[in-house]
Amino acid sequence: MTMTMARAARLAIAIALAAALPLAACTKAPEKAAAPVAPAPLALKTTLLEVMRASVEIPADGIWAAQSAEKLEDADWLLVEQDALDLANGATLMTLPATGKDDAMRQANADYAGWAADIQKTALELRDAAKAKDVMKLGAAADHITETCQACHDKYRPQVPSDGVARYPFYPARERKK
Numbered sequence: 001m002t003m004t005m006a007r008a009a010r011l012a013i014a015i016a017l018a019a020a021l022p023l024a025a026c027t028k029a030p031e032k033a034a035a036p037v038a039p040a041p042l043a044l045k046t047t048l049l050e051v052m053r054a055s056v057e058i059p060a061d062g063i064w065a066a067q068s069a070e071k072l073e074d075a076d077w078l079l080v081e082q083d084a085l086d087l088a089n090g091a092t093l094m095t096l097p098a099t100g101k102d103d104a105m106r107q108a109n110a111d112y113a114g115w116a117a118d119i120q121k122t123a124l125e126l127r128d129a130a131k132a133k134d135v136m137k138l139g140a141a142a143d144h145i146t147e148t149c150q151a152c153h154d155k156y157r158p159q160v161p162s163d164g165v166a167r168y169p170f171y172p173a174r175e176r177k178k
């Protein structure tokens, strides 16, 4: 009888302890509450060549067309602004790990990153010039963009496109619809 009571008491203590431990852990938890994890940005799923053709060349062509236009109407300035934004974003895409076989090798270089950053910076200056309808600044930005494309191409663009398909412009022009 005595043995049983002693055992029962030990058991009661054990149960109480077992219950108390997780409780203690629970009361501490809020102090260490994990900060909410932000969703990761989407990875780039295309090659650098595809970025060049679709997201860099198209807005750059629009900018150069505006540069050589005799007169720019309000709608033309809005298109310069749009092309400037597309090109600034295209510059960001140039730096995201791309899927072409030689892309990582190119993107690992500081001069490559520097030229991409230069395109982004100049495109944003061009956005401001478009808002101000400043023809001089449009010309200067467009010229600087040309030089920067060329600098990076001189070093990193192969003679033949990496998919072997040479066609310029790669995508046909289209009339923009309202």
Ligand code: HEC
Pocket (backbone or CB within 6 Å): 048, 049, 052, 053, 056, 057, 060, 061, 094, 100, 106, 112, 113, 115, 116, 119, 145, 146, 148, 149, 150, 152, 153, 156, 157, 158, 160, 161, 162, 163, 165, 166, 167, 170
């Ligand atoms: C930071 C480096 C870099 C900059 C800046 C850059 N490019 Fe490129 N570009 C490349 C590389 C690398 C390739 C070759 C891609 C391949 O063949 O895999 C390329 C290829 C191209 C192609 C060839 C596409 C084809 O079908 O053969 C065009 C067009 C192009 N770039 C346009 C531009 C324009 C326009 C600019 C400036 C607004 C520019 N690029 C700025 C790195 C750059």
